Amino acid sequence: MEKILSQEKLREWVDTLDDCEVHAPAFADSVWNYARVDAGADIDLSHSNTIRSVKEFAFPQREVFFRFETKDGVPLLTSTLPNPKPTVVFGVRPCDGRGMPRNDTVFSKEFEDPYYWARREKLTLVGLACNEPHSPNCFCQSVGGSPHSEEGLDILMTDLGDRFHVKGITAKGVEIMERGRNTFDEVHDGDLAEVEKVHDASRSHPQRPIGDxxxxxxxxxxxxxxxxxxxxxxxxxxxxxxxxxxxxxxxxxxxxxVAGPNADKGERVRTWxxxxxxxxxxxxxxxxxxxxxxxxxxxxxxxxxxxxxxxxxxxxxxxxxxxxxxxxxxxxxxxxxxxxxxx
Structure with missing residues (x-):
């Protein structure tokens, strides 16, 4: 599924996701980082890469596995398996998108981690292709990626100046595009030619090589x-x-x-x-x-x-x-x- 979205209609599309928790890059304390998008707030996708990666939406830095306590000599456990709202993250750069399938493998190959997957399955990643390197230390192409890689993303957006080319990659991505169908325009051959031109130009920027x-x-x-x-x-x-x-x-x-004078209650916690x-x-x-x-x-x-x-x-x-x-x-x-x- 491919559509065109004018820059001024980005907010209108986001407003159709009213049952989701939406995050996008925001500039604060001299860095770009992901922040929750409040109702009516503008979204700025002119960012360089965020200081922190998108992995923490599925794998937070600290999470509680369960709470425990003893009452009248009987141990009691309370599960804290997460049940988050659907979460949509805009502005994910392709290098971060490529990281998610690697994390998926780690948390599922030999044992499916229920805490990770409870969040991951409700996470939709809206990528933004890099039209040029955002750091002299970018080297995605040297490790098999590209500035417009679709790997790990549900949607890939490409900035064409006054509009975005929006491509739905997965069923989750297509579903949130369908919800905003009235905000999109149809794609024409001239748009596709411009997308290819932008992608070709992005690949031409020199990156640091790492040999064979x-x-x-x-x-x-x-x-x-x-x-x-x-x-x-x-x-x-x-x-x-x-x-x-x-x-x-x-x-x-x-x-x-543990908490309490007799350490009879507490939490089992996973931290990075x-x-x-x-x-x-x-x-x-x-x-x-x-x-x-x-x-x-x-x-x-x-x-x-x-x-x-x-x-x-x-x-x-x-x-x-x-x-x-x-x-x-x-x-x-x-x-x-x-x-x-x-x-």
Whole structure:
């Protein structure tokens, strides 16, 4: 399904989604991030990529699995399985869209995570193609993507200046387009030619190369014990920004948080965790198999470009570049791959 939407009718389309929770990029505190769209509020899709990825709509940073308490010596459990409203997120860049099928695989391949899927199944992603790179650190094409990739998205919008080309990709995407049918115009051959021209131009922008993508897993494997990892990680401060902002990092911890003087009530909570934290692999014995910065950097890179490839037949990185742009000490995953590949 393909339609044309004039810029001034975007709000009118959003208004047809009155039973949904709608989010879109908003600029605040010097960054773009997703924010809930209030009734009547304008939507600005002139954004660069958001600072945080779209993954948290299905996999929040903190969630309660269940609550527990003891009454008269009897343990009681209260489930907190989420039942959210349908959620529509506008302005999702293709690199973030490509992250969602990778997360879907993680949360379903061997065990279907009911908390993740309760949100995911009610989530519709309205993508926005990139007409030009939004950062010098974008490298989506180097990892098999493109500035107008449809992977993981339900709708892809392309900005044509005074109007958008809107393409429904999945049944969920077509359904919300049908709800706004009166806001759309028909597509003509001239519109399609312009879409192709915009997409061709977006692909022509130079991006940072990472060499032979198929050869990288073996390069990482063959340099597992290389001193390069320690050298490249010596400035790391273990803050975890690289993984918390990543659209595909998914490690988590589960803890029981208790309350009350006798710890007779509390919650079982899942929170994001991070392979760059020193206690991430700490054993109860006190031994830590990745106790230094170099081994933790090696783990992050290996997970994305070696282990994920072995387990799921695709690399985990989508080339958004957040981990490079936001690293406070300038660690650059593309430069790391280049060093390992050329060693």
């Amino acid at each position: 993508l198929d050869a990288i897993p073996e390069a990482i494997r063959s340099h597992f014990d290389s001193p390069l990892w320690d050298e490249m990680a010596q400035h790391c401060i273990g803050c975890g920004i690289c993984t918390f902002l990543c659209p595909t990092c998914h490690c988590f911890d589960i803890n029981d948080e 965790d991070n392979c760059q934290f020193p206690d991430f692999t700490m054993h109860t014995s006190g031994h830590n198999p990745r106790g230094d910065l170099g081994s933790r950097l090696r783990q992050r890179v290996s997970h994305k470009f070696l282990y994920f490839v072995e387990n799921h037949e695709t690399q985990q990185c989508t080339g958004c570049g957040r981990c490079i742009s936001e690293c406070p000490v300038g660690i650059d995953i593309v430069a790391v791959l280049e060093r390992v590949d050329q060693a």
